[in-house]
Amino acid sequence: MKESSAIKESEERLQFLAHHDPLTKLPNRLLFSARLEHALQHAHRQNELVAVMFLDLDNFKQINDGLGHPVGDKVLQKVARRLSAIMRDEDTVARMGGDEFALVLGDISDSMGASQVASKVLSVFEAPLEIDHHRLYVTSTLGISLYPSDGENVATLLKNAHTAMYHAKEEGKNQFCFYTDDLNSEALEKLNLENDLREALNNDEFEVYYQPQYELSSGRLTGAEALIRWNHKELGLVPPDEFIPMAESNGLIIPIGRWIMKQACSQVKTWQEAGFDIDRIGVNVAGQQIQNSDIVETVKDVLKETKLEPACLELEITESFIMQQAEKAISTLEELRKIGVALAIDDFGTGYSSLSYLKRLPIDRLKIDRSFIKDIPYDSDGVAITKAIIALGKSMQLNVIAEGIETDEQHDFLTEKGCDEVQGYLYSRPLNAQEIEEIFQKEN
Template sequence: MLLLTKKAAAQMYMYDENATDYLDEFTNEYSLLKFDIPRDEDVSITDVVDKQIIDKSSYFVNKDNKEYLLFRGYDLRDYKNTPIGYFAFMDRMDYYMDTIVFVRWVSIITTILLMIVVIVLMYKLIRDYADEITEQKNILDYQTHYDSLTGLPNRVLFNDRLQHLIEVAKRKNATFALLFVDLDRFKQINDSLGHVIGDKVLQIISKRLQRIIRKEDTISRLGGDEFTILAQSLKKGEDASVLAQKIILSLSNAIYIDRHTLYVTSSIGISIFPDDGIESDNLLKNADAAMFKAKEEGRNNFQFYSSDMTELAFKRVMMETSLRKALANDEFSVYFQPQVNGKTDKMIGMEALVRWQHPDVGMIFPDKFIPLAQETGLILAIDSWVMKSAMTQVAKWYEMGLDPGILALNLSMKQLDQKGFADKLNLILIESGCKPQWIELEVTEGEIMKNPQSAIEVLGKISQMGIELAVDDFGTGYSSLSYLKHLPIDKLKIDKSFIDGLPNNEEDVSIAIAIIALAKSLKLSVIAEGVETLEQKEFLVENGCDYIQGYYYSKAISVEEMEEMLKNRTKK
């Protein structure tokens, strides 16, 4: 095969009668022509065709000078090895071949780019479709588990969380409460003002409920005007009454919608896990039954499924109400219990203790109302009152020439957490006329360990005022010695629970001796409270605890009795 110009082919076949047939094969200026020679002859094309016939710009080579084509940059691997030699494109064809190669590469690149574009578009379409599916799934999931009107969990999600809470409570042996809240006479609002107003009321109610509950609690809307609350981590079942009372008070406040002023009350039923059931259906059913009982009792109240629990809860509510009245009516009084040097039997000071003289019940001791006062926050007002009264009385005794010694006052962590407490304390000292060196503040070990870093900071400020500090109920609060050594304290007070078994109980003996040794090693004084017998007193003194407080010397006595005791001591 030869690649020739049409002109060169015409000259080549000018004497061939079949030239017309060959020349007809030319469709363009260049073409391949068939050239036959015997296979057994190794003949160069120049031996067959006159070199002048071939266009000067054409190149046709035999086996001997193929290196020439390699030198020109042609790749002969794809060219056929014919009997007469290799053939190659001529120079005049180079332009066209470059164009062909260029077009070919352009087409390849274009194809690749188109494929990339198609892949990107397909990816985007698939991604958008997946995002849309995910969004639709999220919307469907939200609609399945949340109430569209209030945004609260609905019955489906409530049941799921209730079942989960039951499983956790079983593992941890914990208690929780299920509160079933139903709005009283809500149907009248819908019937008289329409569902639009009724829906707005439900939205306002749901927001109020959300503000009341803790983060760990769950509030749900079961439907209509029914709500449920899962109150976790309760120490006692009756603690749920605190939350119920808050709900009743909050929902009873007026609701203002457009030009309407509405009042909505609620009836609440409470069931307790595990006392009122260990299955979700039973707990919900019993809370619902308690709610209907609350409606039968006149609405706008709460009832426990257990009648005994309801009675306890109402006593608690009445106690809280009475506590608030006691502060306003000045029903509290300060009693003083002597603190004595066990070696010399001389009084070194006294602890101020609060008593509640209830107008109907009579004398109520602190263990009956202090825990409730701490939970409701009333402890701040009570402690403040006791502090002012006791300081004023001690200052008065010193002014009379008596020697009451050091006044020990109980201090709660809630007081320490108050902003500017040290300044408030200093103001009380000034107003009462009491000197800092006459005062000792006692903070329980458990209170300190709730926030040890904050306690170190605040107690440091108090210590700088010249007031002594003591750790009360030591040994019961699991304190860290690393914190203890940083506390600016002066005294450890051994809790009564470790004194009761002395001197016969080996564990109490070991603990008491260990606390005394710890106090000595930290250069702190130590006092034991709750000492009731001579044997207890003698054991403590013999083992290095010189200061004693308890019934062995005296119970807590009134201001008048303590004043008489101080006067008698002065005479001696």
């Protein structure tokens, strides 16, 4: 009798493990699909609606990377408990994997009912999570699909809810979005573009353009910022703001970033050998290149391959990334500095960096973000912030460059306040290598 009871308990345990997530004890993808299928059959007989919600935690990776996976696991467990607490008995909350959850809501009258539940779900994240002496503020983003209008089977409804969730992420996170047919066509376009992006490097579709940088006091061309352009074989010129975020999300920014760096360094070496006087080339480095690749070895390899002097390469790192992982960023920047390359903080003024960190950064230049420049001298906030950054740079013996200069008034203001260098359409749009050479020839 005891043996048969033990066997039964073992079978029940195995059955539970097969259908539930071991960390959160929520239904897993397999059980979720079975329950959704059951809900669809019931809704079909009763002529009712079913809502499928796909939920993703915002910036969860930062918790795992910054505080470790044990803390991340506890976050998932607490989130699971909070979600379960607000659901009806007949609804299902499941963990689909990673930081993704899904919900099935049966017997809803219309989309308004789904909206109310979605708002309720978002509200459970308003209170911080207290974990291991850490107070964590976590938000989530939801996508919603409805049976039968958005699909009549499990796979389609789940895919469409997932598509809606990604759209909500792009619109700013911490919100929900209903699926529409337009989202599907957008998702398909993005998928095709991403596939083309993977082939673009091999097909030689990228080109580097250079925006000149000028010394304000003398008007001399001192350097340039390297900017990538994608000449798509069918679509023509694809704007960087369309494909760079995509490259950052799928990891392609690492090989693309290396390619830009090598092309730019090689070009500057060619100019120098031709007798053109250029101090440096600025190359943007994405946060992912520092986080997920050996950027120090990459820089060493590129300089060795192109035979460019390290001081002629300036790496531009955004202030917001530095502040996300300040200690790691400082360590990496110090290693890069030992190589001899110049370092600049890009978009300075937008990342809320503290002066204590700024003093520790081994940097050469501050680059004032164009958002502060665009309405100078008529925007009092822009004027005040720009003056403060220039004064800060001078007090720390840092070179200050302003970007996005488009008017004579902006030029005059920056000259008066003692800004060191400038770039923008007032002086020159981004140019290809041949056009830059023409500028050098005129100067000579």
